[in-house]
Amino acid sequence: MSDLKSQIPTASVDDLYAESGHWHVNTGEETIHAKRMPGKWRRYKWWASLVWLVFFFGPYLRWDGRQAVLFDIPERQFHLFGVTILPQDFWMLSLLLLFFAILLAVVTAVAGRVWCGFFCFQTVWTDVYTLIEEKLEGPPPKRRKLEQAPWDAAKARTKLAKHSLWLLIALFTGISFVAWFNDAYRLWGELLTFDLGMVALVFIALFTGGTYLLAGFMREQVCLWLCPYARIQGVMIDKTTVVPTYDLNRGEPRGRIKKGEPEDRRSTGDCIDCNQCVAVCPTGVDIRQGQQEGCITCALCIDACDSVMEKVGRPLGLIRYESLEGLESGSCVPVARRPRVWVYTLILLASLSGIVWGLSTLGSIDLKVIHSRQPLFVLQSDGSIQNKYTLKVLNKTPADLPVRITASGPEGLVLVGDEVLVTEHGGLVARDVFVRVPQAKLDRESQPISFVVTGQDSQGQVYRGERTSVFIAPPSVVRN
Amino acid sequence: MADKNPFPGENNTGHVWDDNIRELRNPIPRWWMIGFWISLAWWVAYGILYPMIPMGESWSKGVLGWSMVGEYQEGLEQVEKVRAKYEEQIAGLSAEEILADEGLTAYTVASSRVLFGDYCAACHGSGGQGGDIFPVLADDDWLYGGSVATIQQTITNGRRGMMIGHGSMLSEQEIATLASLVADWDGASEEARTLYQSKGCFGCHGADGKGIQALGSANLTDAVWRFSDLDPVASATYTITHGVNDPNQPKTREAVMPAFNERLSENEIKKLAVYVYKLGGGQ
Structure with a gap:
């Protein structure tokens, strides 16, 4: 026993325990009631929301x-204004x-977790939920007091109002999601006549429940424990990334303003340890x-610190990007x-031009x-020699369209089968056709053959589709 | 373990080893535990509602009475319901009438693929490409005729080709001459044509050599060979010598299409006839 003990450096063990004593892990035991302060970044945040x-x-x-x-899942179509996108x-x-x-x-990589701080639905919805909380229950100290207070009619009324509003927003979130x-x-017609389909109902319920739970109760716990993007983005940040940062060169040693001490001869840094950034x-x-x-x-601490610095007459930007x-x-x-940045930008441009080209x-x-x-x-x-082809014609025009099939390729080819095909709008029609080529004309085992379908709608607009395939001949025929 | 906690005020469990190693309390988030209990409750509810616990030969059935095979049956019923409207139409139509309707033809072809795979593909190939001694269904050469009605008849009653082996009736030289005629009809000698007439080949194969579909005799003038076409002269020599399905010839060529009228319903045969007709050679 004593041998073992001598192997363990006691001082370092004590250090570890001492450190763990200060190590605060936010597991959501205590609701965070953040103070709301006006400012530049607060305004940007609303615009982003x-x-x-x-x-x-x-x-x-x-x-x-x-x-x-419209993302039409049953019909497998995606409508984007004038464009219809099929699978x-x-x-x-x-x-x-x-x-x-x-x-x-x-x-x-450039500016940190901008998505998390300004655009993420978790952040935005939580922001709106806590705004409602503030309007109904008052600023953080009052909210904490209300939490401790015994239940009475006034508390019940306030809580009922808050949760009703939360649920209402959650419900609209669910309905809006399904509406896409x-x-x-x-x-809305089906909703108001209680005639909603099962799938729509389940999704509205899921999103209502999810929004209420995540924005009302889980809040920052989602960012800390559930969200993979929070972690992924953490590793994208490097030393050149600008993020809200406390300038410790300027701020330390932090200390409260001492009465009577002249500003030019103070022993402390710029941070007055007012804790507003935490609040x-x-x-x-x-x-x-x-x-x-x-x-x-989210940069809200920048607003808080700047307003304090303004008040105490020290330069702004103690906390800044x-x-x-x-x-x-x-x-x-x-x-x-x-x-x-260059590599990312190139990939961005490549994918964007692919989409533009595709559309x-x-x-x-x-x-x-x-x-x-x-x-x-x-x-x-x-x-x-006869080859068989299955032609699949997809018609994305708004009306049914008769198309004519033609083939060109090896000399002397004959297209066997009906040449006119009526295609359904928004649908796929398949047709088997046969192509025959006299043996004498076949000098290669494989040669290209091109199929063309053309159709004309009632307004005279001509549509055309083309595709190249191969005509295969048996090797014995080619040798002769 | 110490009786008295030597580190009062610290968030430990009271378990201390070696004077200073102790276990701290770091509980996982409460909401996480709530999630854990909810998932346990889910498991219990699932076990009550659905089949879950194996019990020897059997298993707990679950109060909802759900089963995988039941769901499969339901799916099957749904498919049959979708199909019913076409199947009813098809039942009342002849094969020709089905072919006259593009939509019904497409349905028939699509829904008979499995049937063809089960009953026909073993000999005729999955795409009707034939193989070894089995005829190609995708070409336009038909021993008994390529109309859909004839195809239907062929599937229903089967076929059994018949050609007597001529090995004992003809000299080797005569057989060789006739084989050369079959191998190259247009370029054959006058002698071969005379032999064809004098030996009575025309009785089955027709005066023009194009065969007689009522008898199922082969067209000797076209490019398609009923049996091996690797060496046309050798192939023709063999067939003339040993015949087809000749009971007296031990080395005779075998060419039997079984009857399917007892294995398949009339409706299934009709659909298969349409399927074969559409493989590429229907006439």
């Missing part, structure tokens, strides 16, 4: 007699996802401990000279040709 109005009102826009943006075009979705993933990366996938006006933090962190996982970079490198050396590599070349008629593999070729009684 306005983006979410699109979420609430977007579904009600109309275009060509239908919902302007065949969904490669663009992967480019879109790539675009947003890289956008997140580049913004985070159903016709919004019909959805306003929605996730309850102390920014003066440096960049940390709990910080969503600053990079670690800037803080240490006073200067930082300009954004335009960082390789990471602008979405044909109205899409032809796919599948060459039958079993059998690859069939010898006919007159000695010609």
Whole structure:
């Protein structure tokens, strides 16, 4: 026993325990009641939050007699104003996802967790929920007091009002979400006549419950413990990233203003240890401990610190957007000279041009040709070789359209089968056709063959789709 | 373990080893524990509602009475319901009438693929490409006729080709001459044509050599070979010598299509006839 004991350095063990004593882990035992202070960043935050109005009102826009943006899952169509996107075009979705993933990366690399602090639904909804809390229950000290207070009629009334409002917002969130996938006006009709489908009902319930729980109760716990993006973004930040930073060179040693001590001969730094930066933090962190996982970079502590500095007559920006490198050396590599930014920007441009190219070349008629593999070729009684093709014609025009099929390729080819095909609008029609080529004309085992479908709608607009496939001949025929 | 906590005020469990190693209390978030208990409750509820616990040969059935096979049956019923409207129409139509309707034809072809795979593909190939001694269904050469009605008849009653082996009736030289005629009809000698007539080949294969579909005799003038076409002369020599399905010839070629009227319903045969017709050679 004593041997073992001698191996353990006692002092370092004591240090560890001492450190863990100070180590505060926010597990949500105590509700964080953040103080609300006006300021520049507070204003920016509201402007950023306005983006979410699109979420609430977007579904009600109309275009060509239908919902302007509609994700029609049962019909497998996605309407984006005048454009209809079908599952065949969904490669663009992967480019879109790539675009947003890289956008997140580049913004985070340059300016930290901008998404978390200003745009994330968790942040925005929590912000609105706590605003309601403040309006109904008062500022943080009153709220804490109300929590301790015994239940009476007044407390019950206040709490009832708050939770009703929260639930109302949650309900509208749920309805708005579902409205992107159903016709919004019909959805409201079904909602008001209690005639909602099971799927819509379940999703509205899920989103209502989820919003109420996450924005009302879980709040910063979501960012700390549940959200993977919070962690991912943490590793995207480097020394050149500007984030809300406490300038410890200026601030330390922190200390309260002593009465009678002249400003030019004080022994303390600029930080007056007023704790306002902690009081306003929605996730309850102390920014003066440096960049940390709990910080969503919402910049509200900058507003708080600046208003205090203004009051005590010290320069603003004790807490400001600053990079670690800037803080240490006073200067930082300009954004335009960082390789990471360039690489990200190139990927952004590539994916964006892919999407633009895709959207602008979405044909109205899409032809796919599948060459039958079993059998690859069939010898006919007159000695010609026959190949079978399945033509799939996708019609994205708003009306049914008869199309004519033609084929060109090996000399002397004959297209066997009906040449006119009526395609349904928004649908895929398949047709088997056979192509025969006289043996004498076949000099290669495989040669290109091109199929074209053309159709004309009632307004005289001509639509055309083309696809190249192969004509396969048996090797024995080619040798002869 | 010490009787008295040597570190009062510290958030420890009172368990201390080696004087200064102690276990601290760091409980996981309460909401996390709530989630844990909810998931346990979910598990219990799931076990009550759905089949879950194995019990020897059996298992707990769950109060909802749900079963996977039941769900499969339900899905099957739904498919049958969708299909019913076409199946009813098809039942009342002949194969020709089905072919006259593009939509019904498409349905028939799509819904008969499995049937073809189960009953036909083993010999004729999954795409009707034939194989070894089994005829190609995707070409336009038909021993018994390529109309959909004939195809239907072929599937229903089967076929059994018949050609007597001529090995004992003809000299080797005569067989060789006739084989050369079959191998290259247009370029054959006058002698071969005379032999064809004098030996009575035309009785089955027709004066023009194009075969007689009522008998199922092969068209000798076209490019398609009923049996191997790797070496046409050798192939023709073999067939002329040993015949097809000749009971007296031990080395005769075998060519039997079984009857399906006892294995398949009339309706299924009709659908298969349409399927085969659409493989590429229907006439």
